[in-house]
Amino acid sequence: MADYAWRKLLQLIPTVIGVVTLVFLAMRMIPGNATGFMAGDNLSGDALAAMTERLGLGIPMWQQYVNYVTGLLRFDLGTTIVTGLPVSQLILEALPITVMVAVLTVLISCVIAVTIGTIAAYLANKGKKWFDQLITWLTMLVDLMPSFWMALLLMLTFTLTLGWFPASGTINFSDPGQMLQRIALPLMVLCAGQIAMIARITRTAVLEVLGEDYIRTARAFGLPQLRVVFRHALKNAAMPVITVAGLAFGNLLNGTIITEFIFSIPGIGTLLINGINSRDYTLVQSVILVYAFLFILVNMLTDFIYKYIDPRVRL
Amino acid sequence: MRHRFANLTLASVSYPLRMMPGLGWLRSLLGNRIGLIGLSILVPVLLLAVLVPVLPFADPFKTNVSVSLNSPSLEHPFGTDKLGRDVFSRTMTGLQTSLSVGFLVAGITLSFGLLFGTLSGFFGGKLDRLVMAGVDIFLSFPSLLLAIGLVAIFGAGFLPVVVAIAIADIPRAIRLQRSLVLGIKSRAFIDAARMVSATPGWLMARHLVPNTIAPMLVAASITAANAILTEASLSFLGLGITPPEPSLGNIIREGQMYLQEAWWISTLPGLVILLIAISLHLVSDGIREVLDPRARKS
Numbered sequence: 199m200a201d202y203a204w205r206k207l208l209q210l211i212p213t214v215i216g217v218v219t220l221v222f223l224a225m226r227m228i229p230g231n232a233t234g235f236m237a238g239d240n241l242s243g244d245a246l247a248a249m250t251e252r253l254g255l256g257i258p259m260w261q262q263y264v265n266y267v268t269g270l271l272r273f274d275l276g277t278t279i280v281t282g283l284p285v286s287q288l289i290l291e292a293l294p295i296t297v298m299v300a301v302l303t304v305l306i307s308c309v310i311a312v313t314i315g316t317i318a319a320y321l322a323n324k325g326k327k328w329f330d331q332l333i334t335w336l337t338m339l340v341d342l343m344p345s346f347w348m349a350l351l352l353m354l355t356f357t358l359t360l361g362w363f364p365a366s367g368t369i370n371f372s373d374p375g376q377m378l379q380r381i382a383l384p385l386m387v388l389c390a391g392q393i394a395m396i397a398r399i400t401r402t403a404v405l406e407v408l409g410e411d412y413i414r415t416a417r418a419f420g421l422p423q424l425r426v427v428f429r430h431a432l433k434n435a436a437m438p439v440i441t442v443a444g445l446a447f448g449n450l451l452n453g454t455i456i457t458e459f460i461f462s463i464p465g466i467g468t469l470l471i472n473g474i475n476s477r478d479y480t481l482v483q484s485v486i487l488v489y490a491f492l493f494i495l496v497n498m499l500t501d502f503i504y505k506y507i508d509p510r511v512r513l
Numbered sequence: 514m515r516h517r518f519a520n521l522t523l524a525s526v527s528y529p530l531r532m533m534p535g536l537g538w539l540r541s542l543l544g545n546r547i548g549l550i551g552l553s554i555l556v557p558v559l560l561l562a563v564l565v566p567v568l569p570f571a572d573p574f575k576t577n578v579s580v581s582l583n584s585p586s587l588e589h590p591f592g593t594d595k596l597g598r599d600v601f602s603r604t605m606t607g608l609q610t611s612l613s614v615g616f617l618v619a620g621i622t623l624s625f626g627l628l629f630g631t632l633s634g635f636f637g638g639k640l641d642r643l644v645m646a647g648v649d650i651f652l653s654f655p656s657l658l659l660a661i662g663l664v665a666i667f668g669a670g671f672l673p674v675v676v677a678i679a680i681a682d683i684p685r686a687i688r689l690q691r692s693l694v695l696g697i698k699s700r701a702f703i704d705a706a707r708m709v710s711a712t713p714g715w716l717m718a719r720h721l722v723p724n725t726i727a728p729m730l731v732a733a734s735i736t737a738a739n740a741i742l743t744e745a746s747l748s749f750l751g752l753g754i755t756p757p758e759p760s761l762g763n764i765i766r767e768g769q770m771y772l773q774e775a776w777w778i779s780t781l782p783g784l785v786i787l788l789i790a791i792s793l794h795l796v797s798d799g800i801r802e803v804l805d806p807r808a809r810k811s
Contacts, residue, residue: 213650216649216653220650221662224663224666338794339787342787342791342794343787343790344749344790346745346746346749346765347779347780350779354772358773448656449655452656452657452658452746455657456657456749456750460769471751474661479665482665486654489655489658490653490654490658493653493654493655
């Protein structure tokens with residue numbers, strides 16, 4: 199296992215270098231000069247020169263790249279252009295919120311989705327199609343619904359009409375009750391999308407396994423139905439479910455950008471949008487990197503879980 | 514014995530030919546239940562969006578403060594916004610933009626996917642490693658994030674949005690086409706064609722691409738649906754199509770401010786997006802069932 203982990207990490211190095219380089223190059227491909235892009239047209243020549251100096255853009259490209267990479271290694275991401283605060287500090291404040299929301303979403307939605315999907319498969323296997331059909335259509339509907347639209351509908355219902363959940367306010371880790379109330383709606387939006395994807399694949403996978411011989415054997419031994427379904431069938435259907443849950447994480451990250459923006463949750467998604475709107479490209483490039491690293495990290499974790507569940511998997 | 518062998522190769526050779534008999538598959542799509550449901554939503558909405566300038570609807574840009582924030586009525590089916598503009602005709606005009614983005618992105622993605630996927634899968638070696646390394650790097654970003662990053666670089670507007678979404682989608686298309694080509698490359702009919710000294714160009718154009726076009730078309734219609742959703746998301750975030758040019762996303766964004774007193778501005782255009790996305794998915798399911806009879810069971 200340790201050997202496998204090391205090999206897996208080594209394989210990641212080219213990708214990580216590629217991602218870092220791509221972000222570096224992309225931010226320097228902004229048509230015209232990056233400083234001009236950020237400052238607009240209202241900076242004089244002197245001020246522009248000073249800004250170029252401050253951002254370290256006055257030196258050759260390769261030197262900029264070296265500075266940028268060594269900065270990254272020391273987690274020194276420069277300072278924001280608007281407020282002058284260190285970018286690393288802003289990210290460290292925002293990241294825990296996004297990660298907390300994402301982890302809660304994954305936990306809640308996996309439990310609900312696997313239950314729904316398994317029940318749908320069980321009923322479909324027994325010939326009761328209605329629940330199965332209902333789930334199939336419902337998951338497609340939710341999956342295709344624009345998340346920002348769903349967020350607005352929830353806000354209209356729960357915040358503006360019923361007044362149950364606030365749609366603004368700070369997030370305070372020391373007061374879990376208030377915090378949960380604050381993030382309830384974003385969680386609903388994010389979970390709905392995840393549940394739709396994972397439930398559908400769980401259904402297909404479990405349905406396939408339920409046709410296998412060893413399931414019939416387990417039933418023939420007189421094991422309780424539920425135990426057969428949840429212990430034997432679900433365990434063997436876990437692989438595709440984990441793959442999809444891993445893939446769905448990309449969607450989840452996309453979703454956090456939108457829901458954080460709508461519900462003004464101060465996570466890295468909001469940081470990104472604010473950065474783009476204030477043309478703060480040191481901030482934008484760092485946030486994009488953080489997102490990419492999160493994504494790579496989760497994909498790697500998915501591989502590990504894969505390996506853990508099914509030792510036959512080689513990579 | 515010889516007869517059976519002939520049948521065997523004929524079956525594997527005629528498999529690709531069955532897929533592209535002119536417009537035959539389109540006709541069977543009309544006979545397919547799911548595809549038909551999809552088309553019967555998609556086509557009227559398409560027509561409505563295309564014909565909206567000549568139909569007697571209100572001008573989407575004309576402001577009239579005396580009818581500000583009117584609720585839906587016969588005159589204004591989707592109500593009016595803060596400036597008294599007709600939300601229905603704005604939605605339909607926005608839909609034109611959305612559909613153009615969707616189909617342009619699908620077309621670009623399909624072409625690049627076919628080109629690089631086929632070359633990479635067919636030739637393998639250094640080229641393959643290079644292409645796949647690039648694909649891996651691009652796939653290390655969540656797709657919406659990539660589009661947001663690219664739009665931040667290119668700026669807002671129709672063309673940048675199309676290019677940004679296409680770049681975010683192309684790696685997936687390349688990977689799919691490559692895996693399809695790898696699956697077909699070793700089939701008997703390719704060897705047969707090689708034996709009669711078919712050139713690589715001929716093999717790719719006449720055998721590999723026609724055999725992979727079906728799943729690629731299915732993927733392309735899903736790409737179109739996703740591109741429409743991504744454009745709406747970008748415009749909603751204020752990074753896509755910018756007002757006063759209407760787009761489904763920016764109408765919803767403008768309506769968000771008046772959610773309490775005028776729920777219709779944000780909710781009804783969202784319903785239209787959902788309808789389009791569902792119909793495109795149904796059409797793609799239909800295409801899949803028609804082109805791949807094995808999919809019909811599940």
